[in-house]
Structure formats: C-alpha cells, structure tokens
Amino acid sequence: MSKVKAAILxxxxxxxxxxxxxxxxxxxxxxxxxxxxxxxxxxLARAKEKGIAVSHHGIHAILEDPEIKIVFDxxxxxxxxxxxxxxxxxxxxxxxxxxxxxxxxxVPTVNLHDHLExxxxxxxxxxxQATTPLVHAVNRxxxxxYAEVIATAASLSIGPGTRQNVDEFVRTTANAxxxxxxxxxxxxxxxxxxxxPPINMTNSVYAVIKEEFDEAAVIESVQSIxxxxxxxxxxxxxxxxxxxxxxxxxxxxxxxxxxxxxVIGAGDFFPTYAGNLDIMTASAYRVGEVxxxxxxxxxxxxx
Amino acid sequence: xxxxxxxxxTLRDGDHAVSHSYTPEQVRAIVKELDEAGVxxxxxxxxxxxxxSTIQQGFSTHSExxxxxxxxxxxxxxxxxxxxxxxxxxxxxxxxxxxLGISVIRIxxxxxxxxxxxxxxxxxxxxxxxxxxFLMMSHTQPASVLVEQAMLMESYGADCVYVVDSAGALxxxxxxxxxxxxxxxxxxxxxxxxxxxxxxSIGNTVTALEAGADQIDGTLRGLGAGAGNAPTEVxxxxxxxxxxxxxxxxxxxxxxxxxxxAPLMQSPIVIDRGNLSSGYAGVYNSFLLHVKxxxxxxxxxxxxxxxxxxxxxxxxxxxxxxxxxxLELAERKxxxx
Numbered sequence: 001m002s003k004v005k006a007a008i009l010x011x012x013x014x015x016x017x018x019x020x021x022x023x024x025x026x027x028x029x030x031x032x033x034x035x036x037x038x039x040x041x042x043x044l045a046r047a048k049e050k051g052i053a054v055s056h057h058g059i060h061a062i063l064e065d066p067e068i069k070i071v072f073d074x075x076x077x078x079x080x081x082x083x084x085x086x087x088x089x090x091x092x093x094x095x096x097x098x099x100x101x102x103x104x105x106x107v108p109t110v111n112l113h114d115h116l117e118x119x120x121x122x123x124x125x126x127x128x129q130a131t132t133p134l135v136h137a138v139n140r141x142x143x144x145x146y147a148e149v150i151a152t153a154a155s156l157s158i159g160p161g162t163r164q165n166v167d168e169f170v171r172t173t174a175n176a177x178x179x180x181x182x183x184x185x186x187x188x189x190x191x192x193x194x195x196x197p198p199i200n201m202t203n204s205v206y207a208v209i210k211e212e213f214d215e216a217a218v219i220e221s222v223q224s225i226x227x228x229x230x231x232x233x234x235x236x237x238x239x240x241x242x243x244x245x246x247x248x249x250x251x252x253x254x255x256x257x258x259x260x261x262x263v264i265g266a267g268d269f270f271p272t273y274a275g276n277l278d279i280m281t282a283s284a285y286r287v288g289e290v291x292x293x294x295x296x297x298x299x300x301x302x303x
Numbered sequence: 304x305x306x307x308x309x310x311x312x313t314l315r316d317g318d319h320a321v322s323h324s325y326t327p328e329q330v331r332a333i334v335k336e337l338d339e340a341g342v343x344x345x346x347x348x349x350x351x352x353x354x355x356s357t358i359q360q361g362f363s364t365h366s367e368x369x370x371x372x373x374x375x376x377x378x379x380x381x382x383x384x385x386x387x388x389x390x391x392x393x394x395x396x397x398x399x400x401x402x403l404g405i406s407v408i409r410i411x412x413x414x415x416x417x418x419x420x421x422x423x424x425x426x427x428x429x430x431x432x433x434x435x436x437f438l439m440m441s442h443t444q445p446a447s448v449l450v451e452q453a454m455l456m457e458s459y460g461a462d463c464v465y466v467v468d469s470a471g472a473l474x475x476x477x478x479x480x481x482x483x484x485x486x487x488x489x490x491x492x493x494x495x496x497x498x499x500x501x502x503x504s505i506g507n508t509v510t511a512l513e514a515g516a517d518q519i520d521g522t523l524r525g526l527g528a529g530a531g532n533a534p535t536e537v538x539x540x541x542x543x544x545x546x547x548x549x550x551x552x553x554x555x556x557x558x559x560x561x562x563x564x565a566p567l568m569q570s571p572i573v574i575d576r577g578n579l580s581s582g583y584a585g586v587y588n589s590f591l592l593h594v595k596x597x598x599x600x601x602x603x604x605x606x607x608x609x610x611x612x613x614x615x616x617x618x619x620x621x622x623x624x625x626x627x628x629x630l631e632l633a634e635r636k637x638x639x640x
Contacts, residue, residue: 150621152621152624160418164418164422166393167394167395167422169390170393187357189357189359191390191618191620193616193617193621194415194618195616196616199615204626204627206359239630240627240630240631245626248362250356250362256358258626260623260626260627260630
C-alpha cells in the first residue's frame with residue numbers, strides 16, 4: 001500500500017518524540033525528512049541513527065521536496081507564522097504544534113472531520129488538547145455556560161517558550177474551550193508544580209450549568225470521550241467519576257460538573273510524567289494519520 | 304535598626320478570609336483608616352491576585368476594579384498595590400490595574416518558577432509601577448534556591464523580593480537563613496510575608512527585620528488566608544517597643560481592627576486543627592476554606608486532606624487537587640457521595 005510522505009520541521013524535543021511515534025506505528029504516513037536548523041542537534045542525530053533523511057536547512061529542505069505532503073511544525077509560533085504561507089503555496093498540509101494558530105484549532109475527537117480540506121490546522125496547547133474535548137462532552141448533553149480548566153504540569157516539562165509567554169497559553173486555551181468545547185465563557189489557568197519526583201500532567205474542568213440536566217448522561221458522555229482519546233493517547237484517563245458540586249457563581253448558586261483527568265506519557269522520548277508533551281505529539285500523529293488516510297482515499301477516487 | 308516599610312494586605316490576603324466578599328464601601332472605610340494612620344502601602348485585589356475571581360480560587364461578589372478604584376480614590380498618602388499571579392492574571396489585567404492608578408505591583412509565583420515572571424516585570428516597569436517579587440511557599444526551598452530565583456527577578460526589574468511564608472511553616476531559624484541570604488546576594492530590597500499557623504507571625508517578622516528585611520506585611524486583626532497574617536496593629540505595637548519609629552498611629556490601627564475589620568470576620572481566626580495541620584504539613588493557606596468544603600462534601604477529615612496535600616507537594620493555585628485528594632480518601636474509606 002502506498003503511504004503519504006511526511007516531514008517534521010524542528011528537531012527539538014517535540015519533533016523528536018513525534019518522530020519515534022511515527023516510526024513505531026505502521027500507519028498511512030512515511031517519515032521522509034526531519035529538518036532542523038542546528039546541524040549538531042540531538043534530534044537530527046537521533047533521526048540519522050534511525051535512518052531518516054535529515055537537514056539543517058529548516059523549511060527550505062522541506063519545500064525542495066514536492067513529494068512531502070504533510071509537515072508537522074514543531075518550531076515556534078514566530079517561525080510558523082513565517083512558514084505557513086510557503087507550505088500552503090506548495091500544497092503541503094501544515095500540522096501546527098506551535099501556538100501560532102494560523103489555521104483552525106483541531107481536536108481529533110471533536111472536529112477533525114470538519115477541517116479535512118484545510119491546509120493548515122493548529123493543535124491549540126497541551127491543556128487545550130486535554131480539556132476541550134471534556135468540555136465538549138458536557139456541552140453536547142447540556143449547554144455549558146462557563147467552563148474553567150486548570151492544567152497542571154511538572155515544572156521540568158515546561159519549556160522556555162511557554163515560560164516566557166504565559167499570556168499566550170492562557171489566551172489560546174481559553175479561546176479553544178469556547179470554540180471547541182462550546183462553553184459560552186471560559187477561563188484557562190496553567191499551574192507548574194516542581195515536586196520531586198515530577199508529577200504527571202493533571203487537568204481539572206469545572207463546567208457551570210444553568211439549566212436542569214441528566215447527570216448520568218453527562219457522566220456517560222465524558223467517559224466515552226475519554227475512552228476515545230485514550231485510543232490515541234494511551235495514558236489519558238479520568239481520575240474518579242465526574243461529579244456535580246454546587247458552587248456560588250456570578251450567575252447564582254449553580255451545579256458545576258467537576259472532571260479530573262491525568263495524562264501519563266507513552267515515554268517514546270519524553271519521560272512518562274510529561275503527559276502534557278505526549279498529548280501534543282500523540283494528537284499530532286493522530287491528525288496526520290487521518291489526513292493521510294483522507295489523502296489516499298481522495299487519490300484513489302481521482303485515479 | 305532601620306525603619307521597615309509596612310504593607311497592609313487586609314484588603315488582599317484578607318479577601319480569602321471573607322470569601323472574596325469585600326464591597327467598595329468596606330474598602331473605602333478600611334483604606335481611610337489605614338491611610339490616616341500613616342500606613343505607607345495598602346494592597347487591594349482578589350486574594351489570589353488580579354483576575355482571581357474563578358471557581359478554582361473563589362468568585363468575588365464585587366468587581367475587583369471597583370474595589371481598586373475605591374482604594375485609589377480614598378488614599379491620600381498611601382500607595383495602592385495589587386497582587387499578580389502569572390496565569391491567573393495576564394498582561395491585560397496588569398495594564399487595567401495600572402490604568403486605575405495602582406502604584407505597586409507584587410508579582411507572585413511558586414518560589415522555583417521565577418522565570419515565568421519576566422514578561423510581567425518588564426511590562427510593569429513600562430507602565431511605571433514599583434515592582435515587588437513574591438517567592439511563595441518559601442519554606443519548600445533552601446536559601447540557595449531562593450537566592451537564585453530572587454536574582455532572576457532582580458534581573459527582570461524587581462525593586463524588592465519577598466520571602467513569602469505562604470503556609471506559615473517557617474520557624475525563626477528558617478526565616479533568618481532565607482532573609483539573610485537574599486540580603487547578602489541582592490542589591491535591591493528584601494521583604495518578608497508571614498502567616499500564623501505556628502503562632503510565629505510576629506516573631507518571624509521581627510526575626511526577618513533582624514536579618515535585614517526592608518519591607519514587611521501585616522493585616523488588621525491578622526485577617527488573611529488560613530491562620531491569617533501578622534496583625535498590623537500588633538506589629539506596630541511591637542516595633543514601637545523595639546524603638547523602631549514607623550510613624551504609624553497605633554491607636555488608630557487598634558480602632559480600625561476592632562471596629563472596621565473584626566465585624567467582617569466570618570469566624571475568629573485561631574490556630575485550630577485545620578490551620579495547625581496546614582502549617583505543619585506546609586500547605587498553602589488559602590486552601591483552608593476549599594479543604595473544609597471538600598471535607599464536608601466527601602465526608603473525610605480536614606487534617607487528613609491537609610496531610611496528603613503536603614505529601615503531594617502542592618503549590619499555590621492547586622485548589623483542584625483538594626477535590627482529587629478528598630475523592631481518593633473517600634474512595635479508600637468506601638464512602639460514596
């Protein structure tokens with residue numbers, strides 16, 4: 001069976017973990033190139049060791065190969081904004097793992113199929129991938145008036161990009177909780193915990209509901225989406241059964257669905273506690289696979 | 304001994320103790336007393352900092368901006384400060400508070416995470432604010448780590464860095480060590496913020512002064528998260544006895560504590576089982592009311608939740624873990640909710 005050629009742009013930790021995920025799965029993609037900008041980076045050395053073509057000419061090496069159809073961008077928001085147009089011009093799908101948000105937000109369990117023709121999709125943030133489907137799962141049963149998500153990760157797993165721009169994480173994630181999750185109003189708050197040994201990523205979702213609803217149906221909806229997510233992020237699970245707590249809110253005393261979640265990484269390259277990074281690469285892999293399948297079936301139809 | 308600068312944070316740390324229910328009228332009344340008594344800095348914001356009105360931290364009944372505006376309008380000599388926690392607040396709220404007329408921003412992070420504050424110190428300086436760095440949960444790290452983190456804040460533009468005993472878990476030797484180390488290694492001012500879980504809020508503050516602290520905090524009647532803070536009026540009385548002339552009017556503070564703040568208290572702040580177990584386990588003080596809520600909902604004990612939160616090395620802002628811990632303890636005991 002033919003496969004779709006893919007490339008990873010950025011040879012840092014995210015790019016490297018994603019490389020191992022593509023290599024260990026026999027899917028619809030074939031990893032053709034890992035391209036960074038530092039010829040001495042560990043990521044390029046690891047790719048070479050695995051027999052993957054490498055380059056330190058960044059985007060240029062990728063643009064030179066017309067066969068590459070899917071590009072995972074694991075660089076930075078700034079770099080992605082510069083590269084997005086060139087990738088689009090050459091008909092390459094960009095799976096944007098940076099916070100650039102040039103293209104629409106995608107979450108595999110929620111809206112991937114709405115954007116199959118998009119040429120650039122964005123993966124929001126770690127907290128966004130983990131929590132927006134949970135909010136969506138509540139919202140498809142009963143409208144969520146206000147959602148608040150708390151994303152907690154080990155300090156060691158938070159890179160300098162996030163640390164220098166906490167505003168960006170907060171804004172992007174809250175926007176996605178509204179757009180993808182469906183909450184009318186949303187807040188997102190990151191917490192970095194330096195405990196030793198490092199903690200696994202955990203997320204909490206509070207969903208404030210203004211009308212009467214079927215609690216059992218909400219719980220079932222949340223549990224079913226969590227199971228779906230764990231099909232591509234194996235370490236994703238709910239902590240306990242979601243429950244309803246009554247809280248004083250600006251809209252009165254209202255039922256609040258409380259959902260707690262933990263993400264343990266697969267340990268492909270990152271340590272397992274870094275579930276926040278694993279969910280990004282695992283989601284990117286899933287998005288790439290779905291697009292590759294779509295590309296192959298479209299090709300069959302036209303042939 | 305030098306004269307320290309006193310910041311009263313009744314209207315910020317005390318916000319936790321009144322479940323975020325301050326009204327603009329109450330803020331005006333308290334600021335008026337503090338200002339007339341000669342307190343140089345008065346902090347006003349949600350207890351968890353600007354934009355803290357959330358489910359996680361507790362919703363405020365009144366707009367924080369209305370409270371800040373009331374304080375700025377009332378104060379004649381005192382500077383108005385606000386607390387800012389990156390991630391709870393963003394640049395937007397920092398700009399808005401500056402616009403409303405605050406003069407000082409105190410930027411607080413867990414004491415190992417100073418590098419997330421750079422963007423905000425730089426912005427605060429652009430906005431012309433005086434800047435203070437708050438190293439929360441300072442008991443969790445040795446002096447050497449605090450020095451490293453404080454130096455980062457200094458490099459970003461902090462005018463002062465505080466050793467913050469958020470859990471009220473430090474004893475005097477621990478305070479001396481940390482404050483002295485910061486004094487030795489920084490060229491900016493050093494402050495100390497106490498909590499009273501071990502009954503040491505005044506003692507620790509005096510120790511900090513002996514170790515060279517330039518700035519200290521108090522709250523009227525000790526009104527603050529959990530076991531509360533060093534009572535401002537007691538602090539001033541002690542400084543008077545030590546012949547440290549702050550120029551602050553003690554009689555006025557005593558009246559304000561008695562007449563304006565005591566009536567707002569939901570219950571007396573004492574070192575009860577919850578507060579002692581919190582300080583002893585080294586748990587963030589503003590967790591207290593959330594722990595009580597969870598203990599009641601899940602039918603488990605306040606102390607056992609505190610103990611487990613301590614073991615898990617929770618930091619400020621992790622109120623959601625209280626529910627997780629309570630749920631797990633309940634499951635372990637076979638309690639179903």
